[in-house]
Amino acid sequence: MALNVGGLVALVVFYLITLATGIWASRRSKKEARGNPSEVAIVGGRNMNFWVGLFTATATWVGGAYINGTAEIVYLPARGLVWVQAPAGFALALLIGGLFFVNPMRSKNYLTMMDPIQEAYGNTMGSLLFIPSLIADVFWFAAILASLGSTMKVILDIQGYLAIVISACIVILYTLLGGLYSVAYTDVIQLVFITASLGICIPFAMTNSATESISRTVARHVFQAPWVGKIEAQDIGRWSDDFLYLVLGAIPWQTYFQRILSASSAKQARLISYFSGMGCFMLAIPSVLIGAVAASTDWNQTAYGLPTPNERGESALILPLVLHYLCPTYVSIGGLGAIAAAVMSSGDSALLSASSMFAHNIYRKILRKKATEKDVLWVMRASVVVFGALAAALAFYSHSIYDLWFLGGELVYTLLFPQLCCALFIPHTNAYGSAAGFFFGFLLRLLAGEPSLKIPPLIHYPGCSLVDGAYVQRFPFKTVTMLVALLTIVSVSYLAAFVFKRSLLPPTWDVCQLIKEDRMFVSLPTREKQTGLQKDGSDERMEENKSDGTL
Incomplete structure (x- = not known):
């Protein structure tokens, strides 16, 4: 297999378009950042356009692990469609988030998800609870970088580490330049690429001569077990556990709250949450169809040959394999663009999430309470570089896209979700x-x-x-x-x-200092009534005093 020069050129063009969009958006963020640059970098000054907010919220969840992992699970003979839980799980998570979490978060004008936790439980617990969130974000970025590296190796015949390094560098560059503005506007471009590219690939894959009709193989054993799959009685507990993990565990992520806190109003934030959930569900359909096509293909009739991808242990690569062996070259290049776009749309969100919380909740509130806005902004940029480099390094050692994706969120679900619920409700x-x-x-x-x-x-x-x-x-x-x-x-x-x-x-x-805090808050309503600070939420000194409690 020779280097696909045309595909490499097309990918470079896509990267240049994305980078140019990020740089253009960073200039707008500088215009908005005259008064409070860190707030603009983290939540876009709380005046993000509705449609841009909707696109970026949807693109955040539709990452490389999402589209690759969905196709993989549908294809696997031991799994199938009934085990594809992420689309419905994320849709329900965003619905629940819009119904219950938007108003409490926006009413206090929080900047990050960690703000209510630090406010309720102090800085020491805030520092501890930042750790699972950081691990989840870094693992998430590492998983989607790994998926891109394996895809480029199949389609372009280049080393996966080159794809990982180049993609990570581009994401890091435009994220540290423009913060949320760069992330949001590049997400618009990337979501368009994902939708168009995968949509074009599917008809070619489904009509390939080596592929049976997926309607025939949905419930019948042709080349392998039916791709609809089944849930054994002994696996019901495991299935329900994974589904609840996706529904509830998808809420306590800074990537989600960063979007709803950047909207210009609570109403817009709720609508963004609802509609982005629908978008996530719909954008899983192309991956489901590609997985079904792979399960309906006689691989012996393709250049791939036998054994099958599952027998070779390459089921994690099923999406790029379908694009490469069942579609014309120029079409598979378009599919590669979709995967690259998905990686960037989630990777930049993960980087911005982790760096925002570190700069705002750890550096400004704990390490250096007198830090200036400029200091916070530079720490945030440095964090983007450090966390991005760490994720790229981890991507070299990942062997299972889906396992890494799941593992990254388990600590968030079991540790962070109950803490956030208690702090808010x-x-x-x-x-x-x-x-x-x-x-x-x-x-x-x-x-x-x-x-x-x-x-x-x-x-x-x-x-x-x-x-x-x-x-x-x-x-x-x-x-x-x-x-x-x-x-x-x-x-x-x-x-x-x-x-x-x-x-x-x-x-x-x-x-x-539980008794001391209790006495302080007994007198708080009287003070707020006299000064009128409760309405505008500007009593920062009282909130800072409360957050200084230590274990």
């Missing part, structure tokens, strides 16, 4: 409960084991069995861990408040 929870929930939840998740990291389970939930040398938990243990963490936060918070307020423990043991 359950009054009087405190740092004691937050700390207990964090450590107990982390311990339970660790004891359940992790096959991809070769960590054996110490807790064998019902249905746990040994499969191919690794233990598989079929019980919905991730959801159980999340619920246990949630109950721990609430129960320990109320217990701590009871024992200290009733003087059952000496005040010197109150390391979180």
Whole structure:
């Protein structure tokens, strides 16, 4: 196989268009950033155009791992369409987010998802809870970079590491130049590429002479098991656990809140959340069809030959394989553009998310409280470079796109989701409960084991069995861990408040200064009534004092 020069040129042109768009958007961000540059970089000055906000919110979720992983799961004989949970899961997550999370976040004019957590539980817990969010964002970017590298190796016959390095450098460059504006406007270009490119590829793949009609193979065994798949009775718990993980675990991500906080009004933020969920669901259809085509193809009639991709262990590459072997060359190049666009649209969001929280919640609120706007902006830019380089390095060592994608969000689901819910919706929870929930939840998740990291389970939930040398938990243990963490936060918070307020423990043991904070907030309504600060949310000093509590 020779180097595909035409495809390489087309890809370079696409990258140049994306980079030019990002640089143009960065100039607009500089015009908007005269008063508060860090706020413009993080949430676009809270006046993002509705349509741009909708496009960027949709493109954020439709990444390389999303479109590659969906096609892979449909193709796998042991899985099939019924195991493709991300499209419906993300759609429901964005619906729930719009219904319940938009108003509480916007009413306080928060900049990041970590703001309400730091406000409720202090800076120490804010620092701890930043860690799972950072890990998730870096793993997410690494997964989609790996998917792009493997795709370029198949279609262009170039080394995957070149694709990873070049793509990471371009994403890092325009993200640090323009912040959310560059990310949002490049997302518009990238979403158009994804929709058009995959849409063009599908008819060619479906009408290839080596492919049977997918309507025939949907429920019949032709070349392999039917691509619709089935759920065995023993796997119902695991299936439901993964689905709830996608629905609820997709909410506590800064990439999501960055979009709804950048909208010009709460109404627009809710609409963006609802419609972007619909967009995510619809944009999974091309990947589903490509996976179905792969399951309906006699690979012996193609240049790929036998054994099949599944038998060779190359099922993770099924989307680029279909584009390369079942479509004309110029069409497969268009599909490559779609994957590259998907990678960038999610990668820049992950980078901006992690760097925003580090600069605002860690650097400005903890490390250097007197930092200027310029200082925060430069720390944010440096973070983009560091986190981007780390993700690119991890991409070289990833072996399973779908596993890496799932693993990156599990800590967010089990640790961060209950913390955010308690901070926003359950009054009087405190740092004691937050700390207990964090450590107990982390311990339970660790004891359940992790096959991809070769960590054996110490807790064998019902249905746990040994499969191919690794233990598989079929019980919905991730959801159980999340619920246990949630109950721990609430129960320990109320217990701590009871024992200290009733003087059952000496005040010197109150390391979180629970009694001091309680007295401070008793007088808060009177002060707000006198000064009128409650309406405009400008009582920054009181919020800062509250966030300074330590464990």
